[in-house]
Amino acid sequence: MAIGVAAAGFFLLCFVALIPWLPTAFGQAAQDAGEPIAPLQPSEATDAAKVSLGEILFHDARLSGAGTVACASCHDLDAGGDDGLERPAGADGKPLDFNAPTIFNVSRNFRLNWRGEFRRIEEQNEAALLDPNLMGANWNELLPKLQGDAGYVRRFAAAYDSAPTRDSVLDALASFQRSLITVDARFDRHLTGEKGVLTSGELRGYELFKEYGCIACHQGANVGGNLFQRFGIFADPFADRASEDDSDLGRFTVTGLEQDRHVFRVPSLRNVALTAPYFHDGRTASLEEAIGIMARTQLGRQLPRDDVAAIARFLNTLTGEYRRQGPGEAPKP
Structure with missing residues (x-):
């Protein structure tokens, strides 16, 4: 499936914004494999x-x-x-x-x-x-x-x-x-060569994720979290509101620069199936609805329902594991 002209332009916009972060975002293994997403590495906290x-x-x-x-x-x-x-x-x-x-x-x-x-x-x-x-x-x-x-x-x-x-x-x-790194997501295991760990539907979702241009802002080991982007490229996500509050203004409240209005840090999609509700204001608890909102506002696309479902299946494979010693209540001092 070819990316539409609008989505392709958005991909280029994000890619240019991403350039300063390429070395740390992608990792050598991902570059060698030709994939825009790299497996998460274990925690660097060793003390x-x-x-x-x-x-x-x-x-x-x-x-x-x-x-x-x-x-x-x-x-x-x-x-x-x-x-x-x-x-x-x-x-x-x-x-x-x-x-x-x-x-x-x-x-x-x-x-x-x-x-x-x-x-x-x-x-x-x-x-x-x-x-x-x-x-x-x-x-x-x-x-x-x-x-x-x-x-x-x-x-x-x-x-x-x-x-x-x-x-x-x-x-x-x-x-x-x-230390809170969630390793061994099924998608990471797929990236490292484990066969049969993903279903055909999940693999199809990943292909759509790339083809539609979602990967432009959600890539690297953290599947996002490495650049800023405006919320509302092709459609206004605040159009149904009588007025905006400070939280909707994004980085504008930090910098005072007009170009930062509605600009936010792109969130990581790691464990996204577990982190509802979504967006800076928690506007939806549905992963599928969140995908649809992002397609309309950021890519200028109305995605078929089957494609939304496939992308959601892929996103579910990004759930990793955090192995705590003695889960439940934390130890007391």
């Missing part, structure tokens, strides 16, 4: 003491000012690494601006959050901890809590040879989050 400490912190509600929410409250590791809500509730009980993105494979994104305002996990973690609408913590209160806990004192001493500090707390959290 077991720091990863273990970070996991405990990630699940500890004492990191929030009110002691009621933890990082895991919005990023459930027993599900898709998000909270399954359109938008999580803030400290005041009102919905926050954005759908909670998955924490899985977060270290493989070139920027963090929907607007991409953060480059480093530590930077994003601190912003979430101190934001009064998110966790509402402050270091003057948080550090004494941790320093007064014998279990934490012991673990920080083992991992950092010191009492808990701002830098070590942020480093431990980031070390754990860098």
Whole structure:
């Protein structure tokens, strides 16, 4: 099936935007195989003491000012690494601006959050901890809590040879989050040469994914997460709204540049079958509907129902595995 003229132009637009990220996005193995998607490699987080400490912190509600929410409250590791809500509730009980993105494979994104305002996990973690609408913590209160806990004192001493500090707390959290890589997706096994791991319908979905041009923005090892793009190239996704709110403006609220209006970080499609609802505002819980929205707004295409279903079958093969020690409740300090 040939890509339409509009979709081909969009592919070129995305490809030019992607050029600075080609070396890290694709990986040598994918280039050698001629595929635009590369298998995920295992975590680069190798310090077991720091990863273990970070996991405990990630699940500890004492990191929030009110002691009621933890990082895991919005990023459930027993599900898709998000909270399954359109938008999580803030400290005041009102919905926050954005759908909670998955924490899985977060270290493989070139920027963090929907607007991409953060480059480093530590930077994003601190912003979430101190934001009064998110966790509402402050270091003057948080550090004494941790320093007064014998279990934490012991673990920080083992991992950092010191009492808990701002830098070590942020480093431990980031070390754990860098370990959250979901390897061994069926599609990765297919890429590495395993025969018969995908059905003919799933393979057909992948071919359509490439032929329609979806691959332009969703490629590399993380199947996205490596460039910015405007939401609404060929159709206005906000046309049915009386007015837009700040979250719809995308990176415009960060840069103030008109060309950044409605521009967002392209999300990874890893584990996408588990991370509904979709888009920055959680507008749909249907993967098939999300595919249709993307086809209309980004490619200028109305896809046949059978093609949508085939692409959804392919996307289901991107679900990987995260093998936690002792799944369920996190260990206590």
